[in-house]
Amino acid sequence: xxxxxxxxxxxxxxxxxxxxxxxxxxxxxxxxxxxxxxxxxxxxxxxxxxxxxxxxxxxxxxxxxxxxxxxxxxxxxxxxxxxxxxxxxxxxxxxxxxxxxxxxxxxxxxxxxxxxxxxxxxxxxxxxxxxxxxxxxxxxxxxxxxxxxxxxxxxxxxxxxxxxxxxxxxxxxxxxxxxxxxxxxxxxxxxxxxxxxxxxxxxxxxxxxxxxxxxxxxxxxxxxxxxxxxxxxxxxxxxxxxxxxxxxxxxxxxxxxxxxxxxxxxxxxxxxxxxxxxxxxx
Amino acid sequence: xxxxxxxxxxxxxxxxxxxxxxxxxxxxxxxxxxxxxxxxxxxxxxxxxxxxxxxxxxxxxxxxxxxxxxxxxxxxxxxxxxxxxxxxxxxxxxxxxxxxxxxxxxxxxxxxxxxxxxxxxxxxxxxxxxxxxxxxxxxxxxxxxxxxxxxxxxxxxxxxxxxxxxxxxxxxxxxxxxxxxxxxxxxxxxxxxxxxxxxxxxxxxxxxxxxxxxxxxxxxxxxxxxxxxxxxxxxxxxxxxxxxxxxxxxxxxxxxxxxxx
Numbered sequence: 001x002x003x004x005x006x007x008x009x010x011x012x013x014x015x016x017x018x019x020x021x022x023x024x025x026x027x028x029x030x031x032x033x034x035x036x037x038x039x040x041x042x043x044x045x046x047x048x049x050x051x052x053x054x055x056x057x058x059x060x061x062x063x064x065x066x067x068x069x070x071x072x073x074x075x076x077x078x079x080x081x082x083x084x085x086x087x088x089x090x091x092x093x094x095x096x097x098x099x100x101x102x103x104x105x106x107x108x109x110x111x112x113x114x115x116x117x118x119x120x121x122x123x124x125x126x127x128x129x130x131x132x133x134x135x136x137x138x139x140x141x142x143x144x145x146x147x148x149x150x151x152x153x154x155x156x157x158x159x160x161x162x163x164x165x166x167x168x169x170x171x172x173x174x175x176x177x178x179x180x181x182x183x184x185x186x187x188x189x190x191x192x193x194x195x196x197x198x199x200x201x202x203x204x205x206x207x208x209x210x211x212x213x214x215x216x217x218x219x220x221x222x223x224x225x226x227x228x229x230x231x232x233x234x235x236x237x238x239x240x241x242x243x244x245x246x247x248x249x250x251x252x253x254x255x256x257x258x259x260x261x262x263x264x265x266x267x268x269x270x271x272x273x274x275x276x277x278x279x280x281x282x
Numbered sequence: 283x284x285x286x287x288x289x290x291x292x293x294x295x296x297x298x299x300x301x302x303x304x305x306x307x308x309x310x311x312x313x314x315x316x317x318x319x320x321x322x323x324x325x326x327x328x329x330x331x332x333x334x335x336x337x338x339x340x341x342x343x344x345x346x347x348x349x350x351x352x353x354x355x356x357x358x359x360x361x362x363x364x365x366x367x368x369x370x371x372x373x374x375x376x377x378x379x380x381x382x383x384x385x386x387x388x389x390x391x392x393x394x395x396x397x398x399x400x401x402x403x404x405x406x407x408x409x410x411x412x413x414x415x416x417x418x419x420x421x422x423x424x425x426x427x428x429x430x431x432x433x434x435x436x437x438x439x440x441x442x443x444x445x446x447x448x449x450x451x452x453x454x455x456x457x458x459x460x461x462x463x464x465x466x467x468x469x470x471x472x473x474x475x476x477x478x479x480x481x482x483x484x485x486x487x488x489x490x491x492x493x494x495x496x497x498x499x500x501x502x503x504x505x506x507x508x509x510x511x512x513x514x515x516x517x518x519x520x521x522x523x524x525x526x527x528x529x530x531x532x533x534x535x536x537x538x539x540x541x542x543x
Contacts (some may be wrong), residue, residue: 224399247493
């Protein structure tokens with residue numbers, strides 16, 4: 001990942017600041033940077049969103065395609081995640097350089113959505129055992145300035161909110177075969193309920209405290225961070241320790257609690273913003 | 283009241299059979315499957331270990347420290363720990379392929395992040411230590427046992443470490459949980475749509491009291507998660523004496539002069 005070199009003096013400065021709940025850019029320990037969300041940015045997709053968080057910029061496009069349901073769950077559709085680390089973000093990502101980070105991020109996204117309530121997968125079913133909607137969630141990193149997980153998860157939530165899946169009907173023909181009919185009206189679409197879609201909160205352990213939405217400088221001062229994905233009700237759908245350090249059990253409990261609090265508070269303004277933007281477009 | 287002494291009376295207190303798992307382990311208790319561990323089975327490797335927990339069987343080999351393969355990644359101050367975890371094609375109920383899938387890569391990364399805090403990498407500048415884990419039979423809790431097995435192999439290889447790393451998994455199913463779940467327990471979920479439904483794996487450094495790896499999925503409340511982490515730590519402590527014993531045994535075997543025939 002894009003990294004910065006931080007000198008010892010800078011480290012001490014950042015550490016002492018965080019100890020006193022004041023970060024280099026003037027934020028408190030549990031504050032996010034300025035965030036901008038834009039939906040419906042790519043017309044060729046079924047749903048898209050772009051988010052900028054500080055200098056981090058992420059673009060998410062969702063395409064719905066008809067596929068075959070998985071044999072274990074014949075009455076559900078599914079989501080596919082793919083994260084592409086563009087060489088635009090940092091030269092390190094050129095060629096296969098971004099692949100490792102990309103698989104790490106997409107694997108985490110699968111875990112975040114690996115539960116029954118995040119997205120109503122049953123609504124993606126067209127005909128049981130034969131056809132279902134597959135949502136391809138493609139994430140493109142345009143700029144990296146720390147805190148990729150949070151930015152990606154918020155962008156995905158916004159893009160899922162924006163997703164319009166065409167309505168289809170199944171009609172049986174004379175020989176008993178089934179036919180899928182697409183609605184003639186392009187505005188006749190199905191929307192997803194994104195209320196339960198979780199958001200990821202990354203907590204970076206710096207010194208004895210932890211910070212939310214760490215910049216690259218702050219990340220360079222920390223040895224380990226904890227990512228927690230939280231729904232609007234405060235349910236935790238995924239946790240993971242990332243980084244090469246270890247954490248005290250007590251601080252893990254503290255960080256989970258803080259993550260839940262921050263994550264829960266994140267959902268309400270986000271949903272309000274998305275609904276506002278939606279009404280403005282209509 | 284006269285009692286019938288001729289007849290075998292039932293126990294005064296009894297528990298519902300559904301509380302017991304098929305292999306006789308109990309729910310809601312820190313009851314790990316019996317483990318068998320052994321060090322030093324691959325003579326070519328610097329260190330190796332084998333672990334068997336129930337039907338889960340894994341082996342791990344450690345090679346190095348040696349010169350880094352990729353010159354551009356050579357670190358002058360610090361060594362590199364590379365991990366590679368693979369599933370044998372016949373290890374799961376469904377046949378897998380020999381090519382490393384994205385799940386294997388994810389496991390490798392988790393393994394690397396769990397082990398790295400325990401290894402004194404600053405003692406091995408400009409070199410790399412390779413950890414290879416092969417899953418021979420997957421019967422649940424693979425990652426947890428891979429962590430234990432790999433740390434044992436590292437210790438067997440004589441790599442300097444701060445502490446051993448032990449792994450433990452639990453499966454939360456509604457209000458009850460299973461420690462060290464089997465493959466079927468791991469992938470089954472009761473049809474009742476309850477809040478808590480998920481899996482949790484913890485890697486723990488017992489003598490430093492530090493968590494080096496944490497991973498969970500599914501849906502859990504914060505309280506359940508916290509309780510789950512505590513349960514996993516307890517589970518790790520249960521493994522500790524077994525692992526220590528295996529290590530001392532390996533060291534003793536290595537220290538012993540070759541038997542004269």
